[in-house]
Amino acid sequence: MPALSILLVTALLILAPPAAHGQAGVPAAVLHYPELVLLNGKVVTVDDRFSIREAIAIRDGKVLALGTSSEIRALAGPGTRVIDLRRRTVLPGLIDSHVHMLRAGFRWPQEVRLDDATSVDDILARIRERAAKVKPGEWILTLGGWHESQLKERRMPTREELDRAAPQHPVLLHMLLAAAVVNSPAAQALGVTDPSGVVRGAPAVVALKAKLPPVPFEQKVQGLRAVMRDFNAMGITSTVEPIGGEMTDRDYEPAFELWRRQQMTVRMGLNIVVRDLEGARRWIQALPGRFGDDWLKILGLGEVVIDQMWDQSVAAQFPIARETLADFQQVVSAATQKGITLHLHATLESTINTMLGVFEELQRQTPLRSLRLVFAHGEHVTPAQLERMKQLGMGLTVQDRQVIQGDIMKRVWGESMVAKPPLQTMYQSGVPMGGGTDGTIVAPNSPFVSLWWMITGRMLRGDVARAREHLTREEALRVYTRGSAWIAHAEGRVGSLEPGKLADLIVLSDDYLTVPEDRIPKIRSVLTIVGGNVVYEYQP
The missing domain is CATH 3.20.20.140 (Metal-dependent hydrolases)
Incomplete structure (x- = not known):
């Protein structure tokens, strides 16, 4: 039996409507068209055999069928959205099995992420770009996800550099939970008295963050x-x-x-x-x-x-x-x-x-x-x-x-x-x-x-x-x-x-x-x- 036929039989058993009636010999999968088909791609299924297909059909939020582009195109109906993948690769959605997304979301709109930053100049450019987009006085934050060892200079930005990048915005950057640096507006708001604007140690960084304005x-x-x-x-x-x-x-x-x-x-x-x-x-x-x-x-x-x-x-x-x-x-x-x-x-x-x-x-x-x-x-x-x-x-x-x-x-x-x-x-x-x-x-x-x-x-x-x-x-x-x-x-x-x-x-x-x-x-x-x-x- 062709590969698509096997997949469709499985799909029909799982997805076909219980009262799908129509012309004799017409599969129920065709009578109930997929909402979406993706064609002309490299669909990496990650099934037991790590099979690779050309196309995929989706109906009712689930995978309906996989096969060649011609086989999947034949399933499409008048209302089916058709996407030409143009040889792009498709993977199953990735699953992060240990990530703190919920906690991150609380202040995510205030963050400038530095995960892929390569230099102090790169960081300062991102801070300047954010400062140009938000109102004076609004906080600019980076709450981890980076470390000075990934930077060319192997150091954090200084308080003075952050002052020049965002003189009208309080800025707090912390790398991991190991250390944080603030600019002058943030130092005043958070009570940081060290002239360097640097706070070290996880307990001190956590205590500093606790002083940030509460999020509604x-x-x-x-x-x-x-x-x-x-x-x-x-x-x-x-x-x-x-x-x-x-x-x-x-x-x-x-x-x-x-x-x-x-x-x-x-x-x-x-x-x-x-x-x-x-x-x-x-x-x-x-x-x-x-x-x-x-x-x-x-x-x-x-x-x-x-x-x-x-x-x-x-x-x-x-x-x-x-x-x-x-x-x-x-x-x-x-x-x-x-x-x-x-x-x-x-x-x-x-x-x-x-x-x-x-x-x-x-x-x-x-x-x-x-x-x-x-x-x-x-x-x-x-x-x-x-x-x-x-x-x-x-x-x-x-x-x-x-x-x-x-x-x-x-x-x-x-x-x-x-x-x-x-x-x-x-x-x-x-x-x-x-x-x-x-x-x-x-x-x-x-x-x-x-x-x-x-x-x-x-x-x-x-x-x-x-x-x-x-x-x-x-x-x-x-x-x-x-x-x-x-x-x-x-x-x-x-x-x-x-x-x-x-x-x-x-x-x-x-x-x-x-x-x-x-x-x-x-x-x-x-x-x-x-x-x-x-x-x-x-x-x-």
């Missing part, structure tokens, strides 16, 4: 819409949110409101962050377990459930107190008994070992495999730990923090960093593995920078940080689609382009599979479709 609720909602549009432009159609620091219980409300308005353009799986045993008990009592729809799901708790179990981004060692471990055991026990999963920050081998010990002890009384417990980051995970994770039915998410934190990691972790994280070992272990960025503070946001890092091990400035443990392009793409879909509990709905799955896809500016490696980070989507609807279209 509606602005947070619109900011979340704006960050979703920018993520769509980068090729992201779904995220898993570990929430993270600087969030309160009320900060989930903009996401709920956007869902109520049916204005989401990125699917979200939320993990609720809790800080201590009391907060965990409150949420565990309130949550029924995993619930939601294809746009917004509550997955579980994380990436922190006890603050003192968070082993930092880059630490040499992290001892865990007995009282902290006892609280963690209570949280894990209460959550898993209620069927609530956990998505947990774990970087060091010792932390991973401690958490696995808790899970294995609980496994004797409560089956855990169906919960899909997840470790995030895992730079120091060992083959033996991966096997233990596999026995527990766990997953793992990896992020490209190394592209701007490579110098820090080398200073703390030494030469062992050349094989960390052990991506190929992780991939071959059989533990489900999702891709991501950990944006928007400790890493850049682009999924194609992250894919490039998986493939090359390079930092943004070009140095090789991870000399071994690389993935192939196909492996990295599987991680960022099907692997991340598993982390999101959505592998039956997204992650590949197959009949009956949700029509989430991106049309690329360059062919990810063949473009030279150094151009992969610059790839963007020129057309992003989520649930069959165009949510982003590049306008030259």
